[in-house]
Amino acid sequence: MSDDIMSDFHGQMVNLPTVPTKMAEALEMDHAKSTETSQREMIYKLGHRDARHAAAEVCNAADQKIARLQKALTELREEHWQNMSRQANEIVDATLADTGQEGS
16 A cells, blocks of 8 residues: 555545455355355355455554554654754853853
8 A cells, every 4th residue: 555645545445346256155155055045145244244354454554554644743743842942942052152141
């Protein structure tokens, strides 16, 4: 998955591919139940299970991206405050030097 700032997680979930082989597997697994209705139910259940799993994978990727963005934001905020503190100290030191007093 791309690490772009904007990711279309909704689009990924809406456009999850179907896997026709799963339907064939469902039919083969359903030999004990020979009715067409039971075969359709099995196909539906397997498809629903697979869809939930695929959607959960997309959500997991979104959670990971959110965690990376939160970490980056925290690091930027900390760096910003360190820079602001350093600049404030430099201004105080310069002001004190101009007035003939000692700096910190």
